Structure formats: C-alpha cells, structure tokens
Amino acid sequence: xxxxxxxxxxxxxxxxxxxxxxxxxxxxxxxxxxxxxxxxxxxxxxxxxxxxxxxxxxxxxxxxxxxxxxxxxxxxxxxxxxxxxxxxxxxxxxxxxxxxxxxxxxxxxxxxxxxxxxxxxxxxxxxxxxxxxxxxxxxxxxxxxxxxxxxxxxxxxxxxxxxxxxxxxxxxxxxxxxxxxxxxxxxxxxxxxxxxxxxxxxxxxxxxxxxxxxxxxxx
Amino acid sequence: xxxxxxxxxxxxxxxxxxxxxxxxxxxxxxxxxxxxxxxxxxxxxxxxxxxxxxxxxxxxxxxxxxxxxxxxxxxxxxxxxxxxxxxxxxxxxxxxxxxxxxxxxxxxxxxxxxxxxxxxxxxxxxxxxxxxxxxxxxxxxxxxxxxxxxxxxxxxxxxxxxxxxxxxxxxxxxxxxxxxxxxxxxxxxxxxxxxxxxxxxxxxxxxxxxxxxxxxxxx
Numbered sequence: 032x033x034x035x036x037x038x039x040x041x042x043x044x045x046x047x048x049x050x051x052x053x054x055x056x057x058x059x060x061x062x063x064x065x066x067x068x069x070x071x072x073x074x075x076x077x078x079x080x081x082x083x084x085x086x087x088x089x090x091x092x093x094x095x096x097x098x099x100x101x102x103x104x105x106x107x108x109x110x111x112x113x114x115x116x117x118x119x120x121x122x123x124x125x126x127x128x129x130x131x132x133x134x135x136x137x138x139x140x141x142x143x144x145x146x147x148x149x150x151x152x153x154x155x156x157x158x159x160x161x162x163x164x165x166x167x168x169x170x171x172x173x174x175x176x177x178x179x180x181x182x183x184x185x186x187x188x189x190x191x192x193x194x195x196x197x198x199x200x201x202x203x204x205x206x207x208x209x210x211x212x213x214x215x216x217x218x219x220x221x222x223x224x225x226x227x228x229x230x231x232x233x234x235x236x237x238x239x240x241x242x243x244x245x246x247x248x249x250x
Numbered sequence: 251x252x253x254x255x256x257x258x259x260x261x262x263x264x265x266x267x268x269x270x271x272x273x274x275x276x277x278x279x280x281x282x283x284x285x286x287x288x289x290x291x292x293x294x295x296x297x298x299x300x301x302x303x304x305x306x307x308x309x310x311x312x313x314x315x316x317x318x319x320x321x322x323x324x325x326x327x328x329x330x331x332x333x334x335x336x337x338x339x340x341x342x343x344x345x346x347x348x349x350x351x352x353x354x355x356x357x358x359x360x361x362x363x364x365x366x367x368x369x370x371x372x373x374x375x376x377x378x379x380x381x382x383x384x385x386x387x388x389x390x391x392x393x394x395x396x397x398x399x400x401x402x403x404x405x406x407x408x409x410x411x412x413x414x415x416x417x418x419x420x421x422x423x424x425x426x427x428x429x430x431x432x433x434x435x436x437x438x439x440x441x442x443x444x445x446x447x448x449x450x451x452x453x454x455x456x457x458x459x460x461x462x463x464x465x466x467x468x469x
Contacts, residue, residue: 034453041452042424068426104452105459112451123342124447129399129422133448172458173451180348197454199447203348205261207287222457224450228343228418229352231443232331232392233260233323234253235416238441239391240324 037104039077042067044100045133051093059090110135113171113195115186116178117141117148117156120201124175125152137175139165143182159189166193173197180204191221198223203230256323258296261286263319264352270312278309329354332390332414334405335397336360336367336375339420343394344371356394358384362401378408385412392416399423410440417442422449 046066050058060078064071078091083099101107110133114121117140124130125137137154145156157165165171174195178186183202190198191208198221200206205225265285269277279297283290296302297310302318320326329352333340336359343349344356356373364375376384384390393414397405402421409417410427417440419425424444 037453037456038449041449041456045422068424105456106452110451110455119342119345123338126338127447129448130451133422133452135448135451173454175451197458199450199454203264203352205287222454224454226445226447226450228346228445229264229348229354230257230260231418231445232329232349232354232394233325233352234256235392235418235441235443236325236329237256237260237323239416 036077039067039069039073040081040100040104043074043077044097044104044106047093047097047100051097056093057090058093058096062090106134110173111138111169111171112136112173112175113139113141113162113166114154114175114177115141115159115162115190116176116182117145118177118179121175121177122149122152124177125154138169138171141165159186162189163193166195171195173199176200176202176206178202187223196221200225201228203227255296258286258288258292259300259319259323262293262296263316263323263325266312266316266319270316275312276309277312277315281309325353329392330357330388330390331355331392331394332358332360332381332385333373333394333396334360334378334381334409335395335401336364337396337398340394340396341368341371343396344373357388357390360384378405381408382412385414390414393418395419395421395425397421406442415440419444420447422446 043063046063047058060071060074063074078096081099081103083091083096112135114124114137117125121140125140130137140148140154140156141159141162142148142156143159145158148156150156172195174190174197176183176186176190176198180202183200183204183206187198187200187206198206200223205227206223208221208223262282265282266277278290279293280290282293297315300318300322302310302315331354333343333356336344340359344359349356359367359373359375360378360381361367361375362378364377367375369375391414393409393416395402395405395409395417399421402419402423402425406417406419406425417425419442424446425442427440427442
C-alpha cells in the first residue's frame with residue numbers, strides 16, 4: 032500500500048471513531064468522501080480493495096469498518112513510542128493530548144541531562160545512554176527525534192543501533208540512512224519521516240510572496 | 251514550480267548558508283547532491299532552470315547562489331508569522347530556536363485566554379479577537395494554527411477573514427478551504443499545509459507492524 036492510501040485509511044478510521052461517539056451506526060461513502068475531501072468512488076474503491084463490506088442502500092457498518100481498519104492499520108497492537116530530546120518541542124509532544132485520543136503513548140523520554148527535564152508530563156525520563164537497554168526490554172519499534180540539529184545524526188545512529196524501526200524526525204536536518212554505513216544491517220527495514228517545520232513555513236512564504244496563485248489546497 | 255522543487259531549493263539554501271559559515275566559497279553539484287540525497291544532475295538542472303551560473307571546473311559561487319536563491323524563494327522579504335493557540339505546541343514553537351536561525355519570526359501569538367499564556371518567549375500575546383486588526387496593521391501573510399481540534403475550523407475562518415494567505419495547521423483535523431464557503435472570495439489564493447503528527451506516527455506504526463519492509467527512506 033502506498034503512503035496516500037495509508038493516510039486515507041487513517042483518516043477514515045479517525046472520522047469513523049468520531050461518528051461512532053456521536054451515536055451513528057452506519058455511514059455512506061459520500062459522507063466519508065465529503066469529510067475527507069475525496070470522491071465517494073475512491074472511498075468505495077479503498078474499502079472494496081480491503082474486502083470491507085458495504086451496500087448501496089444501507090451504507091457501511093461503522094463498528095465493522097473500525098474493526099477491519101484497526102487490523103489493516105496494525106492498530107490492534109500497542110502504539111508505544113520513545114522520544115529523544117526533551118527540550119521544548121519534545122516536552123510539548125510528551126504532553127500532547129491528541130496522542131492519548133489516538134491511542135499513541137510516549138513510554139519514555141531520553142535526554143543528555145535527564146535531571147533538568149520537567150517531570151510534569153508523567154513520562155519517565157532517562158539518560159540517552161540507557162536507550163538501547165530500554166528499547167530491547169520493551170521491544171519498542173517507533174521513536175521520535177526532537178534533539179538539536181547538531182545531535183540529530185548521532186541520535187539516529189543510536190536509535191537504529193537500539194533496534195528502532197520507524198523514526199519521526201523534528202530536527203531541521205533531513206535524516207537519511209546512509210547505505211555505506213556500518214549500521215546498514217541493523218538499519219534494514221527502518222523508515223524515517225522528516226517533519227521540517229522551517230521548510231514548511233518557507234514553502235508557504237514562497238507561495239505567498241512569489242506565486243500569488245489562485246486558490247490552492249495542499250496537504 | 252512544484253512543491254518538491256521549492257523544498258529542494260530551500261534545502262540548497264540552508265546547506266549553502268552552513269557551508270558559507272565554514273568559510274567555503276565554491277561548491278560542486280555533487281557536494282550538494284550528496285548532502286541532500288539527490289543526483290548531481292538534478293542539482294545542475296535545478297540551477298540552470300533558475301539561470302543560476304556555474305561551471306564544471308570551478309563549481310558554483312556560494313555567495314551568488316545564496317543571493318539568487320533568496321530572490322527565487324522570496325527570502326529577501328521579511329518572514330513574519332502569527333500564531334493562533336498558545337498551548338504547549340504553540341508555546342514551544344514561539345520559543346523554537348531554529349526559526350531564528352532561518353530568519354523566521356513569530357511576531358504575535360493569539361489565544362482565547364492571553365492572560366494565562368507564559369510570556370517567557372518574548373512574543374507579545376493578544377486576544378484572538380484582535381487578530382484581524384493586527385494582521386491588517388502589520389500586513390502579515392502567514393499564520394500557524396496550534397489550537398485544539400475543536401477550535402481549528404473557526405480559527406481557519408478567522409485567519410482567512412483577517413487576510414492570511416498561507417497557513418500551517420498543527421491541529422489533527424485536516425483543514426481545507428470549502429468552495430461553497432462565504433469566505434471564498436477572501437480565501438482566494440490561500441494555501442494550507444497540514445502537519446498531522448498523529449497521522450505521521452500512525453503511518454510509521456503501520457509500516458513497522460504490518461509491512462516489515464526492507465530498507466525504505468521517505469520524507
């Protein structure tokens with residue numbers, strides 16, 4: 032499955048959970064399409080490809096959809112994350128309420144100076160040198176990097192060495208896995224997503240200052 | 251220009267600034283390609299399309315490249331941003347040091363309860379009802395939304411009504427411009443980028459739990 036499809040499935044899942052909370056039991060492809068901004072035919076195509084059942088008259092059973100999507104998205108397994116770099120962004124993420132709503136849990140924070148990190152989030156904070164042991168013991172697979180740029184590359188190495196397989200990077204240095212790297216064997220199957228807030232803003236400035244386009248919508 | 255090209259140009263710009271700070275004066279397309287993860291031929295194509303000068307023997311003049319890229323990227327104009335929603339993520343962004351390094355400045359924060367927001371960032375905080383007046387007076391074009399999901403849609407309306415043309419949205423609700431909207435005439439030319447941290451993590455979980463792919467790299 033490609034990234035667009037996975038993102039759509041996650042969006043269906045989130046919307047369906049909200050509709051369920053409102054007491055709805057069934058939903059039509061055009062409701063989902065309207066809310067997510069895609070054609071109803073694409074919603075039906077996504078669901079039929081995944082063998083998700085539905086019919087023209089009655090629509091889709093919300094409970095059944097949620098159950099199937101959870102399996103497809105691997106959400107039936109625990110969504111536990113570690114975080115490296117407990118500065119301002121890191122601390123904000125440890126206290127991010129949306130994670131709780133989505134079933135995502137930051138189970139530990141790592142920092143070079145754990146004694147200076149505020150404990151208000153309730154997330155235990157350890158020294159960065161203890162990451163490998165923690166990850167092995169807890170079989171954690173996903174990590175967030177929110178360290179200063181100068182420490183981003185070494186933190187990536189440490190996460191890969193610890194056995195982390197999915198990394199969300201907030202440093203403004205774009206992290207990639209170097210094929211020539213000694214860590215290559217351990218990096219096998221590791222995926223990195225870079226969220227570069229500066230680049231996103233720069234792109235907006237570019238569009239606003241230079242392009243003066245007509246209505247554009249993007250993700 | 252498409253988004254990929256703009257992002258590449260921003261990356262060249264950032265890297266060149268760092269190389270300049272190290273005392274370098276000239277750079278070759280393969281240096282840039284290596285650092286950014288693209289083929290040297292693509293670097294040369296990007297630069298020739300933009301009429302950026304260079305030659306095989308001497309490489310590119312770093313100062314000249316930075317100057318040209320600044321103009322192309324609209325970076326010769328001030329990069330001032332407002333922010334709506336001064337909770338944990340908003341406050342972390344107001345104190346984000348990388349913005350300073352990149353010439354981006356959050357010039358005001360807006361909140362429904364400005365009296366409760368910490369002033370440690372040095373950014374002035376106003377009531378959200380004062381946004382329109384502020385934006386008009388300062389001719390601000392770019393805004394960040396970091397309000398709770400329940401307030402995201404109304405904040406988008408307020409930003410558009412105020413005249414903001416580029417919006418970076420951190421709420422987990424995907425904001426789009428509704429074509430049927432009364433605000434359509436004002437929304438003309440408005441671009442929204444959605445950064446959904448939950449979706450990014452869910453995508454990583456999906457890849458880690460379900461796919462178990464071989465080495466993958468993504469942005």
